[in-house]
Amino acid sequence: MINTFTLKNPGDAGTFERRFLQHVAWMRQQEGFAAHQAVRLTATAGIYVNVGWWARGEDFQQVLASATFQEHAREFHRLVDVEAAPSLSVLRGDVPGDAPSALTVERLTLPDGTGTAPGFEAAYRAYAEAAARVDGFRHIDLTKSLTQNGVYTALVAWRDEQARERGENVPEYAALASLARRHTEPAAPLAGDRAGQEAADHA
Known part of the structure; x- marks a missing residue:
């Protein structure tokens, strides 16, 4: 899965990054999570890309449906626009x-x-x-x-x-x-x- 996050307000970069690190710490504990790499684009301000790998699609879907993930998603959507791209x-x-x-x-x-x-x-x-x-x-x-x-x-x-x-x-x-x-x-x-x-x- 590839997610692209675009800040709605450039001044929220620090808040988003801190919240994102808390989110991925939780994600790493979930069943089926394999690895991820998140980066900050340096030539285009306010854009982040995260590539995540899961053992099974079913594991990822179960995490997406969880109450904790939904709470995190609501918090993110206040700070960023999110583009999700399912990938192999x-x-x-x-x-x-x-x-x-x-x-x-x-x-x-x-x-x-x-x-x-x-x-x-x-x-x-x-x-x-x-x-x-x-x-x-x-x-x-x-x-x-x-x-x-x-x-x-x-x-x-x-x-x-x-x-x-x-x-x-x-x-x-x-x-x-x-x-x-x-x-x-x-x-x-x-x-x-x-x-x-x-x-x-x-x-």
Whole structure:
């Protein structure tokens, strides 16, 4: 699941971030929760993106229906507009190391809009493998929208800006331009709890 939060009032950033960290602390305790990564866009003020992974859709639906989640949702809707995008994980990759400080959220749209562009997922996997060989790579995720044909979201994390620049200069990344339209946003970490790693939250 990918959620995009847009502040209704830019002055509420601190309030939203504190409330969000409390919310994800509760979510991490729920049955079926696997991991998540939340980021703050740095070039577009007031927008946050959270990517969450669940063991089963049924577990997620049960949490959504709970009284606690509904209470949290009402509080969020006073602070932000929420866009929810059900998605399917296509690939994930991690390299151990220091916590990332530079992330990229990228929306990739296949030109025919049908989700059948030949070789796109294979090409992205080749990029993920190349990125993992770059010094400073931390993790990569590619998800496919379940409601919009041919739309993918990628979240890529790097140790720092220099590592991100190196990663985006590999030829495998350039090759993706011929397969999908890209909209790229730099981001900073807000909260994360990837499988097998300690949570790293930033207030």
